[in-house]
Amino acid sequence: MTTPILIAFPKGRLGDELVPKLADTPLALDPVALKSRVLRIPTATPGVSALLLKGADLPRYVAAGVASLGIVGSDTLDEMDMDLLELADLGFGACRLSLCALAGVTLDALRARPHLRLATKFPKATEAWLTREGLTAELVPLSSSAELAPLLGLADAIVDLVQTGGTLKAHGLVETAVLGRSSARLVAARGAYLSEPARLRPLAQALITALRGA
Amino acid sequence: MPVRTPHFPDLLFGSAARLRRWEAALMGLLAEQGYRELHPSLVLREAVPEGALRFFDGDDLVALRWDFTVALAGLLARSFPAPPPRVAYAGAVFRRPVQPWEAVERFEVGCERIQQEGESSTEADVELARLLMAIPGVLGLKSAILHLGNAALVRRPLEVEGIFGDLAEATVAALSRRSPHRVREALDGHPSAARLTAHAEALLAELDGPSTLAALDTSPYADLLEDERHHMDRALKALLPILPPNLELRVDLADVAGLGFYTGPTLRLWAPGAQQELAAGGRYDQLFPGLGRPWQAAGFCVRLSRLLDLADTRPDLFEAP
Structure with missing residues (x-):
């Protein structure tokens, strides 16, 4: 059984910057779902969905492994003592x-x-x-x-x-x-990233490529 | 995967039976390999760390057993003039949780391989890795991943650069997050910042295959860590030919969990999709000398509470009983 992958995206200021950067990438968010009130949004990659969360709640979802990856401000990370991986400084939202x-x-x-x-x-x-x-x-x-x-x-x-x-x-x-x-950081659930790197590393790399605006 | 561990878990029929079955099977495996059981008392009267469950017994402050390795080391150092080479244990430890979903009472089975100081440790380390490789099969896990690391890959460069205390802690925390940019931030202004950041990038470069060791070539500390690299290379050469089906072996150069305790090779067992490691251990050569015994040791612990959770939440990861 392959479980679906959830990526936690922040609502608010960071989210507003992030969504346009993901357009036309494999992780683009479904525009119809985005306009609705649902908080779980399909992406352009089957089996990968986005959760839209408040920044202060987001690290908890990732640390618990509910979401495998997430984007969150380093200010929020620094305020919370959560056990998660911080894979990249994405630069935006500075x-x-x-x-x-x-x-x-x-x-x-x-x-x-x-x-x-x-x-x-x-x-x-x-x-x-x-x-x-x-x-x-x-x-x-x-x-x-x-x-x-x-x-x-x-x-x-x-x-x-x-x-x-x-x-x-x-x-x-x-x-x-x-x-x-502070700036936006790509975070990952420790267990998911270390135990399933073949599933998560390509997604993490896709996020870095799309969001660093290379 | 949802995490549903209550703080003080009661085990109902199925889980209780599974715990008993797994304990028996694992202790049987260890006994076959010459590991003899020791059972340190559940109540400890030595100085207790923060995080232990403490209470007063009359005028005495006592604690529930919080760690088997430490409890066994005290018992062995007090009771034996020479180290019993192989010991095993099974039971519960009690610790205040660091993360909100962790249980206070945790069931464990584990083993320790103890030698006189100065004896070659290579065979003992490989023996423990081989033993850990057999454990997924005993537990009925369909597949598993064994991570090989080495605490010295981080300890030694920090020591050579004279980095201790808070700065060492901040650097290790950044590595634990797998964040080279945080390593750079933590060391900002220190003369070794550029070298240690380059080293962190080398450690974090890869996480698959024996070629991972080649990442150390790019580290400024490649020469310093030559012995560790050879040790890991020898272990890989000994283990890869006997790898059981459905077990993957990976080198994790950036494994820094427990760095204050471990001094050499480390082992961690994962199941694909599990949120926490299911077994962990490594070499800890400073514990017994600290207790006045010139012994070196390594061991690992199977975290049965996490396995019970996993069997509940992800039964698809296990063979049908």
């Missing part, structure tokens, strides 16, 4: 993980606060940066719309992904420090 505050608030001003509050959905990366900088802070966990936190007094600053800076500018925020960089 952005910065930055400390952002209201315009006019400097990094030194933030450092000087006796009780610094940082809102973020990246607590692990934020904690690592605070440790490197010798700072302490109260972390305010948020899962979305972090830009509102400094505006409304929920936090002094935020740690969030910045791609073009447009959203920051719209909310009167500026980057005060860059904590790290």
